[in-house]
Amino acid sequence: MATDQKAGFAQVFPEYENPFVGPEAPDREMIQRCIHCGFCGTSCPTFTLLGNEMDSPRGRIYLMRMVTDGEMAPNETVMKHLDRCLDCRACETACPSGVPYGSLIEAAREGLEKVRKRPLSVRILRRILFRWLLPNRVLLNLAGVATRLYQTTFLKSMVRGLGLLPKKLAELEPMMPEAPPVSSMRALPAEVAAIGEEKYRVAFFGGCIQSTLFGDVNRAAIRALAANGVRVVFPASQTCCGALQAHAGDREAARILARENIDAIDAGEFDAVILAVSGCGAMLHEYKDLLAEDPVYASRAEAFSDKAMDVTVFLARIGVREAHHPEPRKIAYHHPCHLFHALKVRKEPLEVLSAIRNVESVPLNESDWCCGSAGSYNLTQTEISMRLLDRKMGHVKDSEAPVVCTGNPGCQIQIAFGARERDMDLRVVHPVVLLDEAYEAEGVYRNATLP
Ligand code: SF4
Ligand code: SF4
Structure with missing residues (x-):
């Protein structure tokens, strides 16, 4: 079926390889679950703001279906409207048919990356960011220190005064968070004992940007867990969760990182794998889908995903101390x-x-x-x-x-x-x-x- 689909597509749009064909492409059965009822429209932020059907969940699913079936090329229109999706998944909450929209949009983005013509500089930048910088604690901390230096010394006013920043960067610069002191970026201890009687033992997942910019949140979470009778172990060889990569269409990078994290944290040894960063938490839950076709990691990914838990969920479940x-x-x-x-x-x-x-x-x-x-x-x-x-x-x-x-x-x-x-x-x-x-x-x- 996939081969027929591919051949048909090539006849209609000879200049394109259909990117929505293959095991990692948007699942046609999932697409077909959409009954076009439109219940999701009012909960979709982009449709509410822009009022365009193609910026609604239903419209985007329709675009995916057209490309999947070879009725539409993965052209600029498709990319524009799929790029505008926040991947917030509010449509999943609203959908009576259980359309797993998050899986569809991420698979679609991975497919579109295969045919998207990005400038070489952007491709290099994405590769550096997703494959080298985010998974590397040392490089990420160096970037954090450089940002801190820039923000707290004469450098910021000098760069601004001389107009050295390119236009787009100058626009985005005010959105940069305040980088914390270097002491906040220090590594977490390998193990923290429970205060009082030990009732649980968990692994802690730090997150990449979280560890550099919000290390104090991780430490607060570990202290609060300890106060609730939890021993917290921090497996040092863990890495970035892969969420930013998956959302931006580089799911292969996310798969590589998922395997590294599964190797780093033996989830079966712990009561839970705890996070204080919800974006990473959702990604860890998705490892079982991301690696479902992986003959070596599929079952381990499922066990790992089942143990991942937000710190607030764990504390609420065990009865948080007041x-x-x-x-x-x-x-x-x-x-x-x-x-x-x-x-x-x-x-x-x-x-x-x-x-x-x-x-x-x-x-x-x-x-x-x-x-x-x-x-x-x-x-x-x-x-x-x-x-x-x-x-x-x-x-x-x-x-x-x-x-x-x-x-x-x-x-x-x-x-x-x-x-x-x-x-x-x-x-x-x-x-x-x-x-x-x-x-x-x-x-x-x-x-x-x-x-
Ligand atoms: S994920 Fe969010 S922005 Fe995207 S279609 Fe669903 S509700 Fe709209
Ligand atoms: S609510 Fe679900 S079934 Fe209805 S249009 Fe939206 S995605 Fe499709």
Whole structure:
């Protein structure tokens, strides 16, 4: 069937190789699950903003079907509308037919990369970023240190004053997060003992950008786990999860990294593989699909994915220890898309927050809507991303909360940028950091050896 399809396609569009043919292509059976009901339309941020059917889930699935069946070439139109998808997966939540949209769009993006004509410089940049920089802790930390130097010395004003940045980079530069002090980028300890009786033993997954820019969040998560009777092991040979690569169409890079992580962390030895970064968490859950055709890794990938768990889910399941926060505050919770829509993790982060007795959660309108960060979307689709951020910040302002909690570094960076741009005095923080601060203030960590 695939061969017939390919031959038919080549007759109609001789200049193209059909990129949607083969075991890694969008699954036609999954495409056919779409019954074109349109229920997903109102939950799709891009369709809501742009009003174009081709920017809706239904429209995009239709485009995939046309290319798969050889009725349409993978041309600029197809690429434009599939590129505009946030991969937020809100459509999966809305869909009554169970269309696994996330798998379809990622397979489609991998296919489109085969026929996309990118300038050589962009191809080299992607290769460096996805295959060399993100999986390499040393290089990533060096980039973090260089960013810190740039931001905290005369370099920033000099580069800006002399207009040395290319136009696109100058536009994106304000979106850069503040790089933390070098001490925050230090490696996590190999093992941290539980405080008091040890009830569980988990492996901790650090994440690449998270470890460089949000190392303090990882340490807060490990301390909070220890305070709840959990021994935390950090297998040092783990690497980047591959999420950014998969979302950008380089699923082969993601497969390589998935195998490395499965080799690095023997999931069967632990009660769970814990993360404090939801984007990576969704990716670890996808390893079983990503490596489903791999004869060596398929079953190990399934076992690994089943053990991956967000830190808030684990804490909520084991019954998180309560505490008082030193600064009672109102907080608004923003659901990271991949936690809410892909992993269906909805109540657990709020349960963890409710364990902080004097922190009050206030409603945030459209709290499950994408903030526009979406991996590298804010860099590649800046205009749409900024419109989504504007909508998000309007709701944050209406909530009147001085703190926004959210469990993904991309959302934290994006919302913090939105606050800076609007001169809002807003703290953006991972839920587990507030819990850690409460434990610290109550003296839970006294006499313990912690990172
Ligand atoms: S993943 Fe998000 S942006 Fe993409 S089609 Fe679904 S709802 Fe729309
Ligand atoms: S809700 Fe599901 S079945 Fe209906 S149009 Fe959207 S993707 Fe297709």
